[in-house]
Amino acid sequence: MHLLLSRGPAGVSLTELDDSGAIVRGPDDVVDLAAEVAIRERVSAGARWVWDDTSRWYPGLLRAGVRVGRCIDLRLCRAILRNSSLTAASALARCARDGWDEPTPEPRRGGAALFEVDEEPDDGAMGEFVRQQAAVAATADPARIGLLLAAESAGALIAAEMRFAGLPWRTDVHDAMLSDLLGPRPAGDHRPVKMQAVLEAVRATLDMPTLNPDSPSELLGALGRAGLQVQSTRSWELQSIDHPAIRPLLEYKKMARLLSANGWNWLDTNVADGRFRPDYVPGGVVTGRWASKGGGGALQLPRQVRGAVVADPGWKLVVADAAQLEPRILAALSSDRGMVEAGSAGDLYAGIVASGAVDTRAHAKVAMLGAMYGATSGESGRLLPRLAKAYPRAIAFVEEAARAGERGEIVTTRLGRSSPRGASAGYDETATAADVTRARAQARSWGRFTRNFVVQGTAAEWALCWMAGLRGRLLGLGQARGDFTSGAHLVFFLHDEVVVHCPDRLAEQVEHEVRAAAADAGRLLFGALPVEFPVTVAIVQDYGQAK
DNA sequence: TATACATGCGCC
DNA sequence: AAAGGGCGCATGTATA
DSSP: OEEEEEEETTEEEEEEEOTTSOEEEEEEEESOHHHHHHHHHHHSTTOEEEESOHHHHHHHHHHTTOOOSEEEEHHHHHHHHHHOGGGTTSHHHHSOOOGGGSOOOOOOOSSOOSSOOSSOSTTHHHHHHHHHHHHHHTSSOHHHHHHHHHHHHHHHHHHHHHHHHOEEOOHHHHHHHHHHHHOSOOSTTOOOHHHHHHHHHHHHHHTOTTOOTTOHHHHHHHHHHTTOOOSOOOHHHHTTOOOTTHHHHHHHHHHHHHHHHHSHHHHHHHEETTEEOOOEETTOSTTSOOEEOSTTOGGGOOGGGGGGOBOOTTEEEEEEEETTHHHHHHHHHTTOHHHHHHTTTSOHHHHHHHTTSSSSHHHHHHHHHHHHHTOOSHHHHHHHHHHHHHOHHHHHHHHHHHHHHHTTOOOBOSSSOBOOOOOOOOOOTTOOHHHHHHHHHHHHHHHHHHHHHHHHHHHHHHHHHHHHHHHHHHHTTSOOTTOTTTSOEEEEEOSSEEEEEEEGGGHHHHHHHHHHHHHHHHHHHHTTOOOOOOEEEEEESBGGGOO
8 A cells, every 4th residue: 555645835735645646545735734643643554655755754753752664765766776787678667757756855945945945846856756666567577676665765775774773872971982082172263182192293393393294285394305105195105204304294194083073062963852863865876875975974984983873771782794795695686606605604704715716815815805996906906807717706896887877878786876977088080099098098987886786786775675664563563653762673774784773672673673674685685595694693782892 | 265176094 | 105996165365
């Protein structure tokens, strides 16, 4: 059953549809949205809400204490169906771009709006839902892209719920870490004392009392005058230099990064009431990964500050990481039995070493990363032929994805998300040698993108299925729906890692559900193929204790 | 003064 | 050791 919510000039209306998409009832005006949704969630078990944009409907429902089980996010689904090779012949994919192709409008600030953004684009949610259902139904295997649409939509629910619940954050712990490393919080925009001391050491060593190390060009000049031949001021390049200024300089850079990215200003801006509430953007990356905006860089949370993520008293954090997700995804995508086998004992990289393909775990790792990213030189590039010999199907799979990109073709993930079409840099008989070189370099660059797209994108699909399944399992652990204060719930997501906040007594159960959901996700994507997705789980008091 | 771009670095 | 995929943000610098 589908329950379609629509917002028009006259207010909110609800239409009930059966599984074929036929209207069973409505549209009916909705007076009290939260109450209506809450009732339907109780009465119509398993119903799927259909709405234009989860980020516009769901936060309000959550604030009213209402959670929903399942939904279809028409805007996110449009983006997938518009581009997918599986639906390329559909009316939806061929229609002119319209409001459904636009990103979520920025929320209106207070006062009169210049234009109305609360209404749905164009011909309404019903029209779009029908178009989407037709596009899915016309594919050879509707369940495949159907799963992707469901998972993407579940992700939107989860993103809203994680923002609502928030990641538990101890401001006092964070402040103590900063004070310890940098010195106490200074007044105004002065540098903290420990940081200032390190800076003075740099200045003294270089004999430049007014050096501003935050200016790359100034720093580059200063290092040059000190006789240091460097192309840039990047830390990794400086590391290899033997000079008394380097150690304090690297130390300063580390401190400056912490201060500017996750210092007191970050705390003031992003943590309130003991919670960090990131602004996730499901589907925000072309590959299907999530992005984040504002909200303090949720997907770049440095390990350095994770100790400030502390479970509430009587609660635990269950931190779960899908081990070597992308290589395992590649093994499954390519049905490379050898690579699947290498991962079956636990550590995929150790398995590769055991097969004799390479001699150390570090080599296995760098070679695999190179294969998935398209490395051509360096250690990674040198090891690639050995990997190709041991795992021909896996390597052929990414090579073919790369060649397709170089030819200007699109590639598609396991469930049906397709890459954008690259800008083809063609050349004709008037092209100079430099033009040809440039065009080929651009083609190879796009090939590296499509090579990685199939792996990263399918890994993102696996992660969505994992998280969606876990969410359902956590909802079944017995807490009252809509209550984030008594039951296990997701609080953080980072591509292949999730954090669940739960009462002490539920932690072991949560660990079990996390692993079970991972196994489910593997079966959903790859069916009977015996590929395993082991999960590393840590039950901890603070996030810093994990890994 | 506002905006756009480059650099550097954090995450996967 | 620093090549190869995807991001976001703070800061400095250049340009309008």
